[in-house]
Amino acid sequence: MRKNSTMNRAPKSVTRGRAAVVVGGLVAALALGSTAALAADAQHEGFLAAGTASSISDVMQKQADGQKAAVAKAKADAAKAKAAAAKKKAAEQAKAKAAAEAKKRAAAKAAADRKARGLTWETPVAKYVIGAGYAQAGPHWAHTHSGQDFVVPSGTSVRAAHTGTVVEAGWGGAYGNNIVIKNGNKLYSQYGHLSHIGVHIGQKVVTGQEIGKSGSTGNSTGPHLHFEIRTTPYYGSSVEPLHFLRTHGVHV
Numbered sequence: 001m002r003k004n005s006t007m008n009r010a011p012k013s014v015t016r017g018r019a020a021v022v023v024g025g026l027v028a029a030l031a032l033g034s035t036a037a038l039a040a041d042a043q044h045e046g047f048l049a050a051g052t053a054s055s056i057s058d059v060m061q062k063q064a065d066g067q068k069a070a071v072a073k074a075k076a077d078a079a080k081a082k083a084a085a086a087k088k089k090a091a092e093q094a095k096a097k098a099a100a101e102a103k104k105r106a107a108a109k110a111a112a113d114r115k116a117r118g119l120t121w122e123t124p125v126a127k128y129v130i131g132a133g134y135a136q137a138g139p140h141w142a143h144t145h146s147g148q149d150f151v152v153p154s155g156t157s158v159r160a161a162h163t164g165t166v167v168e169a170g171w172g173g174a175y176g177n178n179i180v181i182k183n184g185n186k187l188y189s190q191y192g193h194l195s196h197i198g199v200h201i202g203q204k205v206v207t208g209q210e211i212g213k214s215g216s217t218g219n220s221t222g223p224h225l226h227f228e229i230r231t232t233p234y235y236g237s238s239v240e241p242l243h244f245l246r247t248h249g250v251h252v
Contacts, residue, residue: 163207179191
């Protein structure tokens, strides 16, 4: 019985060898599996690393593009502002130039007007009714009438009939308050019966300039302006005034 029992059992060394083979196989299998797993993990991590690098590159590129766009916009805005400032400056310069030219034209026109007025004659009052005429006889005058009366209300503006220099401004006897202006060589104009004298001796006046106000001072029967054209500053040298004015282009 013992003999058979001994024969049915495998030797211990054989059993241990088989176990070692089995264990070795398992270890090898486990080792191969771990290696494959590690390789797979490494490959996956490589894919992740590549994806992360690509994302960072995209972000950096987007940032760079954004910066370029911002710089371009800033340059465009600066150019636009510069162009607007240049346009505004040009408009202001053009406006100033136009204003200066307009002022220059106005000054030239005023000078031309003054020159023209210096060469022209006007009636001594703007609106009037013709009164007693030159050389008219009557009880109001010692001889004949020495001038032309322009009937106007008292206080009417009396103007210089022509450019000249005031040689008399004050009381003139029968003429009351009167003014005499030298208008040229042997040429004078006289304004009588004034209620107000607005100029003084030696003053320069131009055609149309107000020199006083009409009235009824002196030897007068009512408000009017007595007007004479003379060859001297004194009474007795007068000429027919309406004819004189008409020959000098005045409609009267």
